[in-house]
Amino acid sequence: MTRILDGKELAGFVKERQAHVVKMLRSQKKYPCLVIIRDSDNPVITKYVNLKIQYGEDIGIKVIDAKVNSTEEAIEAVKKYNADETVSGIIVQLPLIEKERTEEVVDLIAPEKDVDGLANYDERESERIFDSATATAINWLLAGHNIELKDKKIAIVGRGKLVGAPLIRMWRNSGFDIEVFHRGSDFSILKNYDVVVTATGNPHLIESDMIKTDAVVVDAGTASEGGHLVGDINEEIRKREDLKAITPKFGGVGPLTVSVLFDDVLRACENNAKA
Secondary structure (H helix, E strand, O other): OOEEOOOHHHHHHHHHHHHHHHHHHHHOOOOOEEEEEEOOOOHHHHHHHHHHHHHHHHHOOEEEEEEOOOHHHHHHHHHHHHOOOOOOEEEEOOOOOOHHHHHHHHOOOOHHHOOOOOOOOHHHHHHOOOOOHHHHHHHHHHHHOOOOOOOOEEEEEOOOOOOHHHHHHHHHHOOOEEEEEOOOOOHHHHHHOOEEEEOOOOOOOEOHHHOOOOOEEEEOOOEEEOOEEEOOEOHHHHOOOOOOEEOOOOOOHHHHHHHHHHHHHHHHHHHHHHO
């Protein structure tokens, strides 16, 4: 019987702990605050922002929805909130309208406030304080369901800035056996891998015959199709009962990504208060 990698229950435990941490910080006159910078009113973007605002309200963290009208305004907003001592963390809600300027904006976020862990530090990698929230969420999800990665053959499909690239870096640093698949790769050989993590944003890219019996499948891809959020895997895969584990259509990696983000906001608040 295929096990479902439910992230909602795990996120609930994390959220309860975070609410206690916020109360402790407030008793010390420390007030965590997250700023979300975005330049779009796209319904999917708005949904993600509102989820984070609600999560913040639930645990007592102030969340500022900083809507801007251009990339230039986004750059100015990052600079403004970098200098604002009342702000613990800053994220840029992607995608920006000018996608090609994403790194220019994200890389401006001060390391101590880069709670999404997306800035590219290159040779300054030692300055990184936070890892990618989504990559960390995948780690939490697998660990929370006792999925062992050591000595497993792992495939990561996609090497994007949000998930693939940081997860590749994180797991290679942990010494795991990883193969990276991307556009042009032979996806048919995915059936040779014990763990498959996909994060491309290409709906239905991964088909059932690409996945072997007893595999672990993590779908961290998101795209909009006909106004609905969809992942990378074909829904036929979720009907199989011969897998070891698989993420649900909703409530897998997503809830834990938000939890990780707010964990980082709390860490940033504590660290910045000590500085």
